[in-house]
Amino acid sequence: MDPKLKQRLEILVEGDQLETELKKKIESLLKKFESDFNLELKNENAAMLVTHLPMALMRIKKGEEVEDLNEMVLAELKKEKFYSDCMDFIEQIEAETEIEIPAGEKNYLVLHFGNLIKKEGGNK
Numbered sequence: 001m002d003p004k005l006k007q008r009l010e011i012l013v014e015g016d017q018l019e020t021e022l023k024k025k026i027e028s029l030l031k032k033f034e035s036d037f038n039l040e041l042k043n044e045n046a047a048m049l050v051t052h053l054p055m056a057l058m059r060i061k062k063g064e065e066v067e068d069l070n071e072m073v074l075a076e077l078k079k080e081k082f083y084s085d086c087m088d089f090i091e092q093i094e095a096e097t098e099i100e101i102p103a104g105e106k107n108y109l110v111l112h113f114g115n116l117i118k119k120e121g122g123n124k
Contacts, residue, residue, distance in 0.1 A: 001030055004043035005050045018054045025097050026054055033089060033113070037122035045120055049112040056105050057097060068104035069111065077110060082117045086110040 009026060012018035018026075030050065034041055041050070059066065068074065077083060090106050090113075093099075101109070116122065 001027065001034065002042040002046070005041055005046060008047065008050050009054060012054055018058060022054065022057060022097060026057070029093055029096055032092070036089065037117055039116065039120050039122040046116060049116060052112055053109065056101070056109065057099055060099055060101060060105065065102065066104050066108065069107045074107055077107065077114065080114055082114045083110060086113045086117070089113065
């Protein structure tokens with residue numbers, strides 16, 4: 001994983017937007033994502049994902065809710081071949097972090113992970 005992405009996570013910790021233990025788990029999960037999908041996470045391709053994931057997990061821990069994707073967008077997202085693989089990976093995130101991710105947040109994460117897979121030609 002790109003050092004700039006690690007720095008991005010560290011800035012969130014320093015700003016009290018992310019817990020240190022959760023940061024370590026996220027780094028480990030992102031390395032697993034790189035390995036599972038044969039991708040290299042770089043600042044240029046994964047900055048939004050690396051910001052969204054920790055912020056989403058912290059929102060959930062605080063009990064804050066997020067609206068789900070528009071129904072049309074969600075319907076299109078579910079047609080993508082990466083959809084089920086991304087959902088499986090999100091289940092791994094839930095298991096590793098012990099945080100239950102609501103459906104709306106899962107869909108946003110699938111969108112981020114899926115866009116990265118499509119843009120970078122990742123495969124499982």
